[in-house]
Amino acid sequence: MNVVTGRLNDFNEREAWRYLGYTAGANGLSALTKQCGGIFEECKTLVLQVQELRAVYEVFDVRECEGGLDLGFAFTASRDLKKYLAGCKKLVLFAATAGAGIDRAIAKYSRLSPARAAVIQAQGAALAEDWCNFLHDGFITRRGALKARFSPGFGDLSLDIQRDIFRALQVTKNIGVVLSDDCFMTPSKSVTAIAGIKD
């Protein structure tokens, strides 16, 4: 099991704007940032300040078996995951979080300034995504992982597999993320994913 921490100096702003509903059309970002740029920048400073990036990962063997796949940490009958993992002998399973500080900031501003809460929410999601990209890039270069990744809830892969992931990676112990009975994660800006490895 590998536990890592990190810190990012930036995140993909365009992605955060997109979560907020902006689309780069005729009324592209430049025109819109004028009005909201102030709070966007203010919130960005806060989000980067309160980030607590942590992750845990592990490599497992994948085997086809009757009725589905043995993922090394769980059995699944998901056809979409099987399609994604076609030709893979191994996979990297990881859980990553941007930390509880962002949830606290969202809770705080949802009472004080809903506009800021919405922006922090979007930026936190963008930050978590970038943190996953950073980790995933490492898996691609060091382990030859596939460029796409697959998360619980994609296609026909049920969220229930979160329970197996949490057990296999000891996610709560290692990075402080807990799973609700409904398989949602707290802190909310957390991601679990699988990246297949061919060879």
Place this chain on the structure above:
Amino acid sequence: MTFTQKLQNSMVVLDGAMGTLLQAAGLAPGEQPEEWNLSHPSVIQGIHEEYIRAGADVIYANTFGANALKFGDRTEEVVRAGVTCAVRAAKNCGGAFVALDVGPLGKMLSPLGDLPFERAVELFSRTISAGVKAGADVIAIETMNDIYEAKAAVVAARECCGLPVMVTLVFGEDGKTMTGTTPEAAVALLEGLRVDALGVNCSLGPAQMKGVVKRMLAAASVPVAVKPNAGLPSCVDGKTEYSLDARSFAEQTASLVKLGARVAGGCCGTAPEYIRALKAALSGCRARAVKQKNSTVVSSYTNAVYFGHTPVLIGERINPTGKKKLKEALRSGDVDYILGEAVAQEQAGAHVLDVNVGLPELDEPSVLARTVREIQAVTALPLQIDTSDPSAMEAAMRVYNGKPLVNSVNGKEEVMRAVFPLVAKYGGAVIALTLDESGIPSTAAGRVAVAKKIIRRAAEYGIKKRDIIFDTLAMAVSADSSAAAAALDSMEYIRRRLGCNTSLGVSNISFGLPCRELINSTFFAMALARGLSAAIVNPSSAEIKKAYRCYLALTGLDANCGEYINYASSIAAPAVSAAAETVKPAPAVKDLKDAVVHGLKDRAAKFAAELLKSLPPLEVINTRIIPALDEVGAGFENKTVFLPQLLMSAEAASAAFDVIKGAFSGEAEAKRIKIVVATVKGDIHDIGKNIVKTLLVNYGFKVYDLGRDVPPERVAEEVERTGAQVCGLSALMTTTVQAMAETVKLLRARCPGVKIIAGGAVMNAEYAANIGADVYCRDAMATVRYCEEAERALG
């Protein structure tokens, strides 16, 4: 010898990992280790015996995860079996202390997660009661990521038994727990709860723990425990291996003992040979004596605030006495107003916030506890729980996440008897007023005598001098010209001779005089110069700020006068205040409508105030604010305006409404439709619901917000109570659609007339129709439009 005696007299060696050994013995992945207490008791007992033979003084029963969330009705059986294995091993091997191992519940406590504090206490109580009955000698609460959960476990232990309690938390290499608690804040809270030992376990190896252990040792007045992993984990051939062998682990852990830790053992990756090596490495080590730190400290869940160095400013603004707006906010349950005050005081430089919600018509225990919880969700400052009602004090101290400051006790026997047991149970520093049954002594000597009595009585409850902060009562100098002298003389005596910290409510001194701020700030400066440790003030008062900044510069508490210089330049050229516009560049706005459209809060408030001089309030709303909101709302619907802009406009409109509210004075509500909103049971995602609420309020609707994770019965009750015509329900998760369906069903049965709106990420028109809602609203604007239609239908 009891565990407590052992702890006081010598080093204590704990055992090592259980899970690691069980896996080696064949525990299957995914199998609960605690099941083995019943299925393989001899294996469990054998591991304990190995640890005792290796030299462990304390063995942790295999009960780490034995709670009712995992084991339900079998909890007691599993705990009993686990403790029994350990007790048998101890007997077989000539004795060891048996610790009931209490690990985290695996759920996040609210407000971050969905597990209520009291439910956590209940769950821990079940495990602990069973463990105590089975014969445990000590309660070992360990591997806690969240200090609030640790508090719930300690409260449960204290309520179930008189056994000693040891708590170890997980820290990251950044020196904080995963929920952001510093070692100092952790020590403050845990010592407040009177744990017998505290420390660090898991997550790090001994070398990486050093920084945190040093900080704990510097802060703690009880023994510090360390239970590191066998170094850092790595993955070799699919198996987790740790970086340290037994010898290196023992050497590095022994160096933590040399720093002053008195309790040491091993966590993940360790085995009996690690404990044997540790025991050997410690053989020549004398346990370092625990020094009493005598610090007066309070804490929030993240930070500790110390008294006695830089004077502490306690913000006084959350107190309804003489504040019409706050009274109204409390009566109408408008927590947002209070939260705004909390954040404003934090930005103005307060270190601690006083919280007083005492109004005769309120149920103070529940309102105070709720207010404390809500304020803690928006600020990391420690709070001063201010009430004269002991049941309110207890309710608030219990849910408070940290070590609170309690305001107040005094020399009256009845008051001491009510307050001291609470401070003893929940921890806290307490403000003590120097008055008693015969009133406020007019002389300094009289007040000192009361202080001495309070110190004596507190000691009988085990409350140390360091946890009492004396307020020698500044009375109106206009009524008694010796009032300032009596307060200051006694304050100085208590500070210098009795060695206690002091606090004063500064503003009473000027009662009955003009230009009160002048008297207040001068008195404040005089008191600081004579040793005042803290003051209850309005941190936004310019005069108080001046006196405080100057005092720090003049007494060398402000290195190179840096803070003073910053402050001075800020008053020379007024800087943009924290509440001011952050939108740059500010577009040219000509009127209220413009200000709302552009989302400019301050401008909107100013224009509203201006307009109210010539227009009735309702007209300002209907001809300026609503058209502005409509314009932005239409933009949102056409996708030319996006969510942040919509919300910024809403915030600007709120600012204008706040001004207008003051002018309303009893006029009818702008709208007749009342709406209850809630995120349904099981769902803790409330951002969408909050956005809907914000917009509805701005359009003049009366909104009752029940929050998140709301049971169907609560929704129905509120609709009945308020006579709301519309009820908005939100669900984000597919799993909670069912809860929404149940809520709709109950509403149909109990409140036949109510119109039900369904919304949230997983909803659509079809779903909404299926579960029997009246309408699906895709976003906040759609909800507003629907409610406006309902308003028109009322005619």
